Amino acid sequence: MTDEILVIGAGPAGLAAARTAAAYGAKVSLLDDNRQVGGQYYRHPASEVLRSVRGDLFDEAERGADLLATTSDPNVAHLPGAVFYGFAEEGIAAFVHDDRLRRMTPGATIVATGATERPVPFPGWTLPGVMGAGAVQNLLKGQRTLPGRRILVTGNGPLTLLAAANLVRCGAEVVEVLEAARNRPPLAMLPRLLLEPEMLARGIAYRAILMKHRVPFRSRHVIVEATGSGRVEAATVAPVAEDGTPDLSRARALSVDTVVAGFGLIPASEVTRSIGCVHVHDPGKGGWIPVRTEDLETSRPGIFAAGECAGAAGVEKALLEGELAGLAAAMRVGAASGPLAEIHRDRLRRRLRRLMAFRVAIEAIYRPPGSLLSLARDDTVVCRCEEVTLGEARRWTRSGVTEANSLKAITRMSMGRCQGRNCLPTVARLIAAETGIDVAEVPLPRPRPPLKPVGVGALIGKD
Ligand SMILES: Cc1cc2nc3c(=O)[nH]c(=O)nc-3n(C[C@H](O)[C@H](O)[C@H](O)COP(=O)(O)OP(=O)(O)OC[C@H]3O[C@@H](n4cnc5c(N)ncnc54)[C@H](O)[C@@H]3O)c2cc1C
16 A cells, blocks of 8 residues: 555545645646546636637636646656546555556545436436536536527426526527426525525625526426427426425426436536445435545545535535545645645534535435426336336336336346436436335446446557
8 A cells, every 4th residue: 555645536625635635745646537637626728719708608628727736746657537436445546547447546535426317217318419517517618509499398396497597698599497396495594594604695696696687487397398300499387295296287388409407416426435435315415425534534444535526515515525525635645634634624623514514404405306207108218228118117027026227137228328317316216206215225337446437448458
């Protein structure tokens, strides 16, 4: 084992971790499967020319320039395009870089692999013209391109509201914004909202943009179907009941060419689940998250987790957790110690507690109604890779196949390219609904290396 620190993921959390550990003199290997660092939040425009297009709106990369420059720190070895493959034997981390499989035995590892968009199947969700709220943000930031002209935004959570406001600011015609939650802060939560006035003001500003442009915002509403031949041409929407069932008697049709469906994020917890870290199911943070100490160490000694992969709660939390995990890992490998480091750590812990107290209120405001599984019909494809429908999966579940692993073996659900990122959350909700148990009692299949697709050549050492 070396005294080096491995950071998996160079988004806000991974970069903050690498920068902090390096500042204390630790040697850091920072890997990310993208060529450019920044993750989802600090997404770069695809070309310099584009940087000037609405640069006032999408200036994250400019504002984060200092953090993005972490890769030029002499203590940081940045490995662009490196894919973390998995942990081989005890403590040996394996990854593919430049088409070669490489191994290292770090003194500490920080998992900062982010989150993915929550898949909520509904009839027509696979039509061209339906896309996620995060995907829209990436299209606007990276390509400075609108996804369409007449757009319905539907879903649940703050990212969807952000995407809707940005679409309006970029000149798209947003016909309606539908939020599945009741979206009203319970009175008891008001004091918590005041803990982060800047973030509260940002949320209010996004709503104000919609009001200013007379875009109807409907809470407790959801899409029930997207239709069109070969691409989206219309969408049917309806109010949704407390249990997540849409009231079809009050359904309305809207003519649109794009549907932005953002139902929140799911922590990318494959790394921590693959090595058997203890996890809990926290619906407010997106699902299964690793149990961690106050210093963000998981149940596996020397493995820390930071950012969205340990609970989807926004970029501010990712940056703070990255800094704390970087400091804790630097302490673990002996690079950081003494009163100054402890004062720094305690300040970060306090800051994080305040932010998480605020997040409790945000989770209450955006608590979705039921599981929204009832949006899908039996003929709705729920596993996009293997084209398995809800009806097929339900038939097997009703015939006694009530484990995700067995359903996988029989139907091939989650055996495709996305390895279940698109269908496993639906599988878990289906099994829970059909067997009358809580989704937290439905174990997911254990991820196995390779955790992300890698070239076979790299594994067999083609050269
Ligand atoms: C599509 C999408 C768009 C978003 N857009 C915004 C936005 O515009 N504004 C906003 O406030 N929030 C946005 N978010 C929320 C976003 O999660 C946070 O803002 C923030 O980026 C989280 O930081 P992070 O470091 O935890 O994760 P991320 O930024 O997601 O960074 C994780 C990094 O790890 C890499 N990675 C994952 N697994 C591996 C592996 N096995 N090997 C190597 N590298 C790996 C990923 O490619 C990624 O670069 C978006 C989320 C998503 C999913």
